[in-house]
Amino acid sequence: MLDVPSFACGAWVAPGPNARPIESAITGNMIGRAGDGRLVPDDMLRWARNTGGPALRAMTIHQRAEMLKALAKHLDASKQALYDLSFDTGATAKDHLIDVDGGIGTMFVYASKGRREMNDGYVYLDGPAESLSRDGSFQGTHICTPLQGVAVHINAFNFPVWGMLEKLAPTLLAGVPAIVKPATATCQVTQAAMRLMLESGLLPDGAVQMVSGGLGDMLDHLGPQDVVSFTGSAATGLHLRSHPNLLRNAVRFTAEQDSLNAAILGPDAGPASAEFDLFIKETIREMTVKAGQKCTAMRRLIVPQPLVQDVTEALVGRLSDITTGDPRDAAMRMGALVSQAQKQDVLARVGDLQAEARLIARGLTPQGPETGAFIAPHLLICDDPDAAHAVHEVEAFGPVATILPARDMSHAAQLANRGGGSLVTSLFTYDAEVALGVLRNSAAFNGRLYINDRDSATGATGHGAPVPHMVHGGPGRAGGGEELGGSRAVLHYMQRTALQGSPRMLGALTGRWHPGAPRQSDGPHPFRKYYEDLSIGDSLTSASREITLDDIEHFAHFTGDTFYAHMDAEAARRNPFFPDRVAHGYLLLSFAAGLFVDPDEGPVLANTGLDSLRFVKPVIAGDHLKVILTVSQKTPRSSAYGEVRWHVALLNQDDETVATYELLTMNARQSADQTRKTT
Secondary structure, three states, X not given: OEEEOEEEOOEEEOOOOOOEEEEOOOOOOEEEEEOOOOOOHHHHHHHHHHHHHHHHHOOOHHHHHHHHHHHHHHHHOOHHHHHHHHHHHOOOHHHHHHHHHHHHHHHHHHHHHHHHOOOOOOOEEOOOOEEOOOOOOOEEEEEEEEOOOOEEEEOOOOOOOHHHHHHHHHHHHHOOOEEEEOOHHHHHHHHHHHHHHHHOOOOOOOOEEEOOOOOOOHHHHOOOOOEEEEEEOHHHHHHHHOOHHHHHOOOEEEEEEOOOOEEEEOOOXXXXXXXXXXXXXXXXXXXXXXXXXXXXXOOEEXXXXXXXXXXXXXXXXXXXXXXXXXXXXXXXXXXXXXXXXXXXXXXHHHHHHOOOOEEEEEOOOOOOOOOOOOOOOEEEEOOOXXXXXXXXXXXXXXXXXXXXXXXXXXXXXHHHHOOXXXXXXXXXXXXXXXXXXXXXXXXXXXXXXXXXXXXXOOOOOOOOOOOOOOEEEEOHHHOOEEEEOOHHHHHOOEEEEEEEEOHHHHHHHHOOOOOOOOOEOOXXXXXXXXXXXXXXXXXXXXXXXXXXXXXXXXXXXHHOOOXXXXXXXXXXXXXXXXXXOEXXXXXXXXXXXXXXXXXXXXXXXXXXXXXXXXXXXXXXXXXXXXXXXXXXXXXXXXXXXXXXXXXXXXXXXXXXXXXXXXXXXXEEOHHHHHHHHHO
């Protein structure tokens, strides 16, 4: 018997006498208890706000990203214990990989994105600065800072690890503490993962807490700096989002709800095509993985009328091979639903669907105990999907799918849209015109459009696989939320603020130099300085170089770029942008490097690229070119080196800007460079 404790205010709290039971999906027997502990929601919120929040905000974005990476490594080294616990939730060994490994992988991705795509510091820079005055002395930019409240995560039963980590990773990266409330039916797996993270010693006190069982009146105590992130049914989502206190305080609420996702087969995808085979393969996978208990599973299979018979025969044949039973048995393709209650609910929903659709296939009889929550896959067909209502409104959250015949692709899109908003619609076609029609007609009804064909088959992640790089959510019935999506999810837990002031002040507050801010040019050439010795605003103004006609012609013939604007004066003057033959933009960049580069071996290890290149004003023969190089931003990358972003401005003899860009270099740290040279 497992007693699944809560973790509150820095201590584990055992279940109380009125704890909720946890049943084995395999046997139906009670295997544990959760909840009804001595939890005081207000104390938990106070602990998170006053202890966890300040500790996380004291870390920079990159420090929090490093913490996520270390947590993911720690979980990855101990995941067998999570696998072992997951069998009693009905999950097979392959299901564990989606839940446990998928959650850990999501944490790794957010750690990487935090370090590589987000700036280091206490403030996230959301876009460039904009001049708000004619002389550039007053500017504005957007910043994002961590909310100073708590993120309350209310998770579903089907993914006890991934469901927690896909919310927790962006929340902690944002710098906000979290209170995790897993579904009771599978909370023993969530609690085991939570215990591993806490025992690692990597998390600051108050950064995470966990409620097994019910939240009590916690929602009554939330305020405008707090966030509720919910995954579950549309009915529960409606109940939560309409909570009077959440409405009163404008508490942020994001939801990822059940949806009647569609899979569309293109008219070009006949039985001999690769796309037809992909459609059949992915349908079987979506019906059976996690016993169909996925918010992204295919529920409605929209098939061109001429292909319905072929699809039906192929699916019925495949379903006849699906073995269902004890998930610990490697011979079983599909495990159990999470509980007897869930099994009864799915069978009831199948009954609702059968009022409008015919049951055409039922998989092999389950081999598990009769007391277990086993159910065979069910395939139905709705002959008149236009007149139907239940197939577009009722979700059987299990291994159940319904075929809907479509007259044409416009009709197919209409049927898909009748789901009222979906997490994902997939399309299997090799015809780009077909895909464009579905995009134009159905993209607005979906959080994700998944298009698979013979070209992408080997690399495609799958209809039902949300990835941390892409938005996971959807409009309407799907909840209107957007989880994941890279840094987009991080910003759910931050406040975007317009920041205005002088370039000097903005630079001091954001850690990034802005044009118009003071520069300092004392000391050695900036390329002679180690990473830690460079300061924001360190600058070099180069000597000047004349651009000659010989330079232009030599560069043209040497590179092969003999575009008329460089070689034909009359043609160039007919161009509204050019006064005469002009220098190549890349010639200017090459000369600029020659003007500012210090050639000797030194702290600059490599030029890794340039960003935001703009050619502002043409340069003709006789013009003079000089460069102003300024340290714009510094980002630590390792103990050996850091990335330096340089603002580069190319000016002519009248001090008019002719081009700008941002140069990226990797600069050695002094201690690491001395060690390297000694070695």
